[in-house]
Amino acid sequence: MADRDAERGRGLTPFALRLRLTFLLMGVDLIAFMLAFAIIEPLKTLVGSWFSVMAIAMPIYIGMAMGTRAYGGHALRARAGSLSAAVRAVIFTFAILFLISYFFRVEQQISRLALASVMALTVALIVAGRLTFRSVIARIWPTQIWRELVIVDGVEATDVPGAQMIDAATINLVPDLRDPAMFNRFAALLHGIDRVVVISTAERYQNWAMMLKGGHAQGEIVVDTLGRFGAIGLGKLGQYDTVKVAAGPLDVQQRLLKRTFDLALCVPIIVALAPILILISVAIKLDSPGPVFFRQRRIGRNNAYFDIIKFRSMHVAQADSQGARSTQRQDKRVTRVGRLIRKTSIDELPQLFNVLGGSMSLVGPRPHALGSLAGDRLFWDVDESYWHRHVLKPGITGLAQVRGLRGSTVLREDLTKRLQSDLEYASNWSLWRDIRILFMTFGVVVHHNTY
Template sequence: MNRVTPKLLEAVRHEAVDSKLVPSLERRRLRAYILMLLTDAALFNIGFALAGLVWEGRWWEPRTMLAAQAMLPAYFTIALYNRTYSVRALSDWLFAVRKALIAILISAALINFVAFYTKSNQDFSRASVTLGLLFTAVLLAFFRRVMASVIARRWGGRVKNRLVIDDGGSDFPFEGAAYISAADYNLDPGSHDPFMLDRLGKLLRNQDQVVVSCPRERREDWAFLLKSAGVYGEIVSEPAHSLGAVGVHRYDDLDRTTLVVSTGPLGLRARILKRLFDVVVAGAALIALSPLLIAVAIAIKLEDGGPVLFVQRRLGRGNQFFDMFKFRSMRHDKLDHNGERSAARDDDRITRIGAFIRRTSIDELPQIINVLKGDMSIVGPRPHALGSRANNKYFWDIDRKYWQRHCLKPGLTGLAQVRGHRGATELEKDLTDRLQSDLEYIAGWSLRRDIEIVLRTVMVLKHDNAY
């Protein structure tokens, strides 16, 4: 096992973790999948072209290539669903070969079935198609073996970031995983300290799999934290219903069993779709709204000469801190960086320009930059300041599930906002109404819903509770 370096430990303690210390492998994997898709398409054509040359005496023989083109869409459809392109396929070349061959056989059978019923079998040469399938199978198997060698050399054979957190539980010698002690990082799963949660969020950043080994009495708290962090998490434990386990993972080589307690709210394809949506919408909005943004910036500067932007630390994905941008709407000497006092009607801190941009939600537009940076999303739970309270209680003291809203990136707008839950949080109900909407959004995410929320947001930009 690999212990996390002292450099990372010191960085976490000083809240300055560089994401490069634990690099994300997701982009590498995505590039590898795309390479596999493109190479498979090329090898399919080469295999059938060779078959045409061998049997028909003609390279790229039309009838043989027609069979390849008919089979390719079926092959890719099956391959995408039978894990031909998966994390395990990158690390286990025999598994990758087996899945690719299964996809070839099923797609060949399917095309033959369709050709039989459409009476188009005569359009294909059985011998050249059979040779094409054999050549393609050999080429795909060879490519998988080469791919595994390249990954072993370039990536050190590591296709997933794995982290084991030892919190006083049984030993878990997980090969290839980084290993940390909860005590070294002062991690207390029962704490509501946002700085501890930020520290944990930094440690879990870019981790594909997190395993926690802890005493029985701390398992439920760790299960809650892993769910809130939005990571794939396991706890070394005998099955326990109270943890809300979503599966059991047996490690036969370690003689250990873990409970899968969290998987993250969105899969890879969903995250890609959501990020593409964010970049396209935010990029278009920044261009379209640039005249308005410049005009507002000039107006704020001319009013009192203070800074244009107000930068405030907020809670983001994985309960990590990030700096959120807003147009400054309050007097420079009255700024509330911790958000300890909610804005109210006739608030003496708000400038004349500030009152207008708050009523029309224009003050939130600089968060488009946060979206492009990747700190925020177009749609998601709204980020709150550390000092935010309702009925003089911190939000997490009102409902512990508050931390679970941070398993997704915070949004410029969200389901709670379009339902009218915005403005000051004077009563506990003001927080619980928002929290219920946020958790409902996370549980039922879809791209269609994001588009609907964006369209509905246009109707509530000006709101009675916006002041």
């Protein structure tokens, strides 16, 4: 059966196939709506006719789904984007239904609790339906939905899975801007193609760009030099074309959310721990002469310096202000109280004041001292991407720490593993991940690699 369906799909252009699948996907969504209303209706939470409410909701949803791009080629290919767009459309739809029930005073006919129940069930059914639909079409039509063509001209290139590759020289295809016949041949190649990628020598970039601009497909050129500095997109400044190499991992809303979360936890924690902080301060003062707090210059967000605050755990005369010497087992520089607070990570608690002041966050890459070494080399000499970890504020705890990557960096590999975790965190930040890391931190407060 699947083979027969696949054969039918091969007889269609990608556009025609996507159009049919889009209508099928609409059907899947509408069935989810009908099921949700049908399941809730027998519970008698809707006093009036559920059918009339459903009849209003479904066209509103289709319109909202169009607006959120829950349909089309993108929705058929990108699972996460498709689900997110559909869920947003459901929420918008029921928000309108709530407004209708309020302004037209039909609360007696429509229960808001029932609407909320239908909304939750609709979201669940649409997500389940779309996941199933996506799985089926991926199995039946793995390559027909979105067709990609790679043209290789004068260079060597490796095969790209799922893409059709042709060698320009083999078929005598030359980007000659003065030859209409060549444009006609190029148009024939583009039939049924959605995306064209050209891999050529630099001398032909401009000609290929002009050829691509005249076609219907999405056209791209592989520029080898862009990979050397990690290009992430293109921009424009006046008459200049620019290449984006950095965008920052968080937008303004995300930074505000992260800061609000930090303050919402930091302030009550400081108040709750105040007696403990005072007791530790007294113990440090009685144990050895010197200040209670130890301040050290570290590298923070945007690679700017800041002073980190910790409980002093070493004798003042032997403290390492640059952090070039890692702490060893039975290190004589560490005081008696210092040994306890380092082992339990209590020495890190004053960093809550760094969080309060805005130089740190509760969760983020751990800040390093300027003289920190991995083996016999400074951290940034081991890996140049070390500087990239500072796109976010440093944290009291982080992804590397909950993975057990703490303590001395005796080997260069010790730094490399931590750096990989830091960059992973920076590129995939979410508030829920911060919350998970905070909970996981309690399980690694005492660590065998901390002295």
